[in-house]
Amino acid sequence: MKLSNKIIVIIYSSFVFFVASIYLLSDVIAILISNLIVFYIALLFIFFIFRKHDDKLKLLQSKIKKMQKGEMEEKIKLHGKDEITKLADSINSLMVAIKSKAISKASKNKEIEAAKVDFVSLASHQLRTPLSIIKWYIDYIVSGDAGELKTDQLKYLRETYKANERMIELVNNLLIVSRIDLGTFSIEPKMSNIVSLSDEIVKKFKKEIDSKSIIISKEYDKVSKINVDPSLIKLVFENLLTNSIKYTPDNGIVKISIKEKDDHVLIKVSDRGCGIPEEEQAKIFTKLFRAENVKRIESVGTGLGLYIVKAIIEKSGGSIWFESPSKEIFSEEGDPNLEGLGTTVFIKIPLKGMKKKGGSKSLSV
Amino acid sequence: MKQSNKRTVLVVEDQFSMAEALSLKLKKSYKVLVANDGEEGLNIGLKKNPDLVMLDIMMPKMDGLTVLEKIREDDSWGASVPVIMLTNISDPVHVAEAAKFGVFDFLVKTDWKLDDVVDLVNRRVENIPDEEEEE
Numbered sequence: 001m002k003l004s005n006k007i008i009v010i011i012y013s014s015f016v017f018f019v020a021s022i023y024l025l026s027d028v029i030a031i032l033i034s035n036l037i038v039f040y041i042a043l044l045f046i047f048f049i050f051r052k053h054d055d056k057l058k059l060l061q062s063k064i065k066k067m068q069k070g071e072m073e074e075k076i077k078l079h080g081k082d083e084i085t086k087l088a089d090s091i092n093s094l095m096v097a098i099k100s101k102a103i104s105k106a107s108k109n110k111e112i113e114a115a116k117v118d119f120v121s122l123a124s125h126q127l128r129t130p131l132s133i134i135k136w137y138i139d140y141i142v143s144g145d146a147g148e149l150k151t152d153q154l155k156y157l158r159e160t161y162k163a164n165e166r167m168i169e170l171v172n173n174l175l176i177v178s179r180i181d182l183g184t185f186s187i188e189p190k191m192s193n194i195v196s197l198s199d200e201i202v203k204k205f206k207k208e209i210d211s212k213s214i215i216i217s218k219e220y221d222k223v224s225k226i227n228v229d230p231s232l233i234k235l236v237f238e239n240l241l242t243n244s245i246k247y248t249p250d251n252g253i254v255k256i257s258i259k260e261k262d263d264h265v266l267i268k269v270s271d272r273g274c275g276i277p278e279e280e281q282a283k284i285f286t287k288l289f290r291a292e293n294v295k296r297i298e299s300v301g302t303g304l305g306l307y308i309v310k311a312i313i314e315k316s317g318g319s320i321w322f323e324s325p326s327k328e329i330f331s332e333e334g335d336p337n338l339e340g341l342g343t344t345v346f347i348k349i350p351l352k353g354m355k356k357k358g359g360s361k362s363l364s365v
Numbered sequence: 366m367k368q369s370n371k372r373t374v375l376v377v378e379d380q381f382s383m384a385e386a387l388s389l390k391l392k393k394s395y396k397v398l399v400a401n402d403g404e405e406g407l408n409i410g411l412k413k414n415p416d417l418v419m420l421d422i423m424m425p426k427m428d429g430l431t432v433l434e435k436i437r438e439d440d441s442w443g444a445s446v447p448v449i450m451l452t453n454i455s456d457p458v459h460v461a462e463a464a465k466f467g468v469f470d471f472l473v474k475t476d477w478k479l480d481d482v483v484d485l486v487n488r489r490v491e492n493i494p495d496e497e498e499e500e
Contacts, residue, residue, distance in 0.1 A: 044375045118422075124453065124454070125423055125453045125454050128453035128473075128474065128475045129380055129383070129474075131475055132383065132453060133383050133386065135474075135475065136383065136387065137382070137386050138475075139386075139478055139479035139480065140386055140389060140479055143479075143480065145389065145390065146389075164441040168476075171475075172475075186457060191427035235391045266474045
């Protein structure tokens with residue numbers, strides 16, 4: 001029943017009581033009593049009507065609050081033909097409209113993400129194919145199978161080969177970064193020895209280390225095996241050692257320290273390079289960033305290595321920071337002239353290891 | 366019955382120059398057959414029964430993993446022929462798919478020197494038992 005109809009009923013019934021009381025009791029008391037009764041009955045009516053409306057309004061209010069939090073699963077269930085019930089019906093229709101819009105937006109976002117992943121896969125294939133053709137043909141010619149080469153020709157081909165290798169490295173790094181940014185990479189933890197992984201990468205860079213007569217100073221403690229993705233940890237060491245070897249001058253020292261401390265393994269990689277200028281230190285983990293001083297020393301570099309390292313470490317529950325100038329390397333060489341030089345990168349990996357993460361791609365490209 | 370003493374290697378690769386570079390190197394020790402798409406590769410494989418197959422993944426007409434699946438369906442030759450996947454896609458999904466068919470040599474072309482690829486072929490071929498011994 002509508003509110004207006006109820007009020008009419010109340011007024012009509014009070015009038016009936018009023019007339020009846022005059023007819024039955026002709027004195028003033030009778031009129032007063034009857035009026036009082038009518039008044040209380042009306043008051044009771046009004047109280048019940050408002051309480052019912054108040055309950056409905058409270059229910060509406062709580063549902064609207066839930067909607068604000070994004071909870072739109074449950075419909076508002078009100079019965080009756082009053083205005084509040086009609087308002088609840090309108091809110092229900094609005095919820096259905098918002099939900100269908102949200103679903104279509106989510107599926108659109110999903111489509112965009114899938115297109116990005118496909119693009120990265122396709123781009124990596126298309127970019128790597130010509131690079132591998134160049135690599136193999138140079139391999140074939142340099143081996144002498146296609147005929148003897150003059151010394152100069154051999155030298156030019158080797159330079160071309162090196163440039164091609166740098167291009168392969170760039171494509172691989174871009175692929176890794178895309179997988180990090182898209183979140184499509186997987187983490188497959190296995191019980192691994194961090195020291196062995198470090199040594200494996202040092203061995204991989206033997207040629208570069210020897211060509212600059214760099215001394216690798218190792219300070220390894222006995223550390224527990226931890227549950228990490230070995231391919232990711234190797235990628236971390238690869239990037240850190242690439243930088244250290246590249247920027248440490250001939251006959252310099254690169255120090256690798258691995259220690260177990262409390263609830264984590266602490267890795268320190270220190271070099272005797274040119275250090276990171278103070279004003280640029282805040283940007284060092286940014287994608288594509290290369291400090292001005294290193295650009296002058298080595299024009300080739302992608303500026304992706306430390307971004308990749310930081311992403312791997314942080315996404316697997318660890319932390320990374322650096323110190324430049326490096327106190328580590330200064331104390332190692334004990335030469336006061338080295339003050340102001342070098343960088344130490346610190347990495348903390350929790351002993352509890354990495355959490356497994358499903359993903360369609362591996363970061364080791 | 367083989368025509369010569371040389372073992373036969375089938376290279377299934379849609380990039381002509383890639384297949385050319387590889388077969389130039391392999392020809393010194395092997396009889397090399399080349400197919401430029403998956404379908405052609407499967408047909409040549411089933412007809413000529415090479416001793417080893419090198420398979421690219423992304424190819425027209427039929428992709429390498431489908432070729433591998435169909436090769437393995439052939440009981441007489443395909444079920445046991447050694448296969449080396451040679452690709453520029455290194456998704457774990459593809460690696461796992463190849464492993465399902467007993468293929469664990471999954472080479473990313475940009476990471477492998479030509480000589481190292483040939484060395485691997487040599488090692489895999491050495492492990493193939495002699496036909497006469499089998500009889």
